[in-house]
Amino acid sequence: MSEQQAFLDHINKGYTSKGDFITMGAAMLDGETITNAHVKVPLKTLNRHGLIAGATGTGKTKTLQVLAENLSDKGIPVLLMDIKGDLSGIAAASAGHPKIDERHEKIGIPFTAKDFPVEIFSLSEQDGVRLRATVSEFGPVLLSRILDVTETQAGIISIIFKYCDDNKLPLLDLKDLKKVLQFSTQEGKKELEKDYGRISTASTGSILRKIVELEQQGADLFFGEKSFDVQDLCRINDDGRGLINIIRLTDIQDKPKLFSTFMLSLLAEIYGTFPEQGDSGRPELVIFLDEAHLIFKQASNALMDQIESIVKLIRSKGVGLYFVTQNPTDVPDGVLGQLGLKVQHALRAFTAKDRKAIKLTAENYPISAYYDTKEVLTSLGIGEALVSALDEKGRPTPLAATMLRAPMSRMDILSPNELDTLLKNSKLASKYNKEIDRESAYEILVEKIEKAEAEEAKAAAKKEREKLERTAKSTRSRSRKASTTEKAVIKVLTSATFIRGALGVLNKLLK
Numbered sequence: 001m002s003e004q005q006a007f008l009d010h011i012n013k014g015y016t017s018k019g020d021f022i023t024m025g026a027a028m029l030d031g032e033t034i035t036n037a038h039v040k041v042p043l044k045t046l047n048r049h050g051l052i053a054g055a056t057g058t059g060k061t062k063t064l065q066v067l068a069e070n071l072s073d074k075g076i077p078v079l080l081m082d083i084k085g086d087l088s089g090i091a092a093a094s095a096g097h098p099k100i101d102e103r104h105e106k107i108g109i110p111f112t113a114k115d116f117p118v119e120i121f122s123l124s125e126q127d128g129v130r131l132r133a134t135v136s137e138f139g140p141v142l143l144s145r146i147l148d149v150t151e152t153q154a155g156i157i158s159i160i161f162k163y164c165d166d167n168k169l170p171l172l173d174l175k176d177l178k179k180v181l182q183f184s185t186q187e188g189k190k191e192l193e194k195d196y197g198r199i200s201t202a203s204t205g206s207i208l209r210k211i212v213e214l215e216q217q218g219a220d221l222f223f224g225e226k227s228f229d230v231q232d233l234c235r236i237n238d239d240g241r242g243l244i245n246i247i248r249l250t251d252i253q254d255k256p257k258l259f260s261t262f263m264l265s266l267l268a269e270i271y272g273t274f275p276e277q278g279d280s281g282r283p284e285l286v287i288f289l290d291e292a293h294l295i296f297k298q299a300s301n302a303l304m305d306q307i308e309s310i311v312k313l314i315r316s317k318g319v320g321l322y323f324v325t326q327n328p329t330d331v332p333d334g335v336l337g338q339l340g341l342k343v344q345h346a347l348r349a350f351t352a353k354d355r356k357a358i359k360l361t362a363e364n365y366p367i368s369a370y371y372d373t374k375e376v377l378t379s380l381g382i383g384e385a386l387v388s389a390l391d392e393k394g395r396p397t398p399l400a401a402t403m404l405r406a407p408m409s410r411m412d413i414l415s416p417n418e419l420d421t422l423l424k425n426s427k428l429a430s431k432y433n434k435e436i437d438r439e440s441a442y443e444i445l446v447e448k449i450e451k452a453e454a455e456e457a458k459a460a461a462k463k464e465r466e467k468l469e470r471t472a473k474s475t476r477s478r479s480r481k482a483s484t485t486e487k488a489v490i491k492v493l494t495s496a497t498f499i500r501g502a503l504g505v506l507n508k509l510l511k
Helices: 003-014 043-048 060-073 098-107 135-147 151-166 174-185 189-196 201-216 256-273 301-317 352-362 373-379 416-424 441-493 496-510
Strands: 021-029 032-042 050-053 078-082 118-122 244-248 285-290 319-325 341-344 384-388 400-404
Touching (some): 021 384, 043 319, 043 341, 050 060, 060 285, 135 151, 135 201, 135 256, 151 174, 151 189, 151 201, 201 256, 301 319, 373 384
Parallel strands (some): 050 341, 078 285, 285 319
Antiparallel strands (some): 341 384, 384 400
């Protein structure tokens, strides 16, 4: 048996799947694509998470696109983070190309151009279905971790949430939270101290500064109503294809705190609301996190613990998470160890640090009799990748340097007119794009403070009026006394006895 035939048998045996699957492409040996040596990923294992990594320009986004398209065709909804702005083309069919046909002939599968059902979302003022969440939905624990506060400050945030719950003060946006924090050490200081203990002004000041920092990254647009229902990510269209939900994030690349805030909120909401799936044989939702290092950038230890916990637990809800980044070292070890599918595009060895990273990356893959993994990592071409997945029994599949299939949709963005048409046809825009600013903690406390100030002013005015009345009464009393004395003097001066006496004195003086 030739080496090529042995390799073909090795791949076909390792990637056999009894259930439904996605074909990634065909395995390569010594740089040559082995036709029909298909690399398949079972749908059953897609909730075991994954990694798509590689240097800039090696084809990571196209791999993401291929996976999203095939999942949609299998009736599985997808959520994509479009940070570079190059994923909207999934809504349009590929124009095709002779090189695409040549690639698919080598792989041994036909190429079909098609468009896919797409919904565009936005976290900011960009056009799209608006994504929001309330502060209350975040909860004190998650909010404390996002803000990276001390243990004492986290305790204060918990007290604030408890006070608001006890007093029916809805915490909807950051304006509400800031107002309650200010109230706790000013007008409401005595009220809160009585029931919840003393709250330090220095601590609330520090928390407020953290909130302002979050606001400066655009979080004031994210917190509020109407809250997004994560079930709307799981829609299937009339043709039985899963919706590909694309979140436009091109304007928040330099706002890692807002990005991690949103992602952690979304994952926590999905974990908290999705039912346990059990062994259904296919995921309910697959989420691709492009530029995944932004999630972990500047994350505190507490926040990292929260992310690792969610990654471990969320797969039981039938949700797969796929991290897309340049280097696997961008992903913490605690998360990397949870990832079943690994698609590793080429890495570049320009520096000693790069060579060290390549060595570490190679150690994360199964040993293969057909590849020197470190060497292959630097020699892969565009649209080629090392693939290692899990079979239906959860065992690692053979390592395969793979010629990946081409996307069926456009490998470019939509034109402004095409994007505008897509947005106008959105079935969710009317549901979420109307901003709601109902009465919440801010308005209730402002009214409470104004009422207290009005009552205080009324009491002060009454006190001043009573003081003026007492002064006037005292003045009238003194006036009456003075008048009585004057009358008595006049009476004496005008009496006959006084006049006769006075005349007598004058007569004596004149003699």
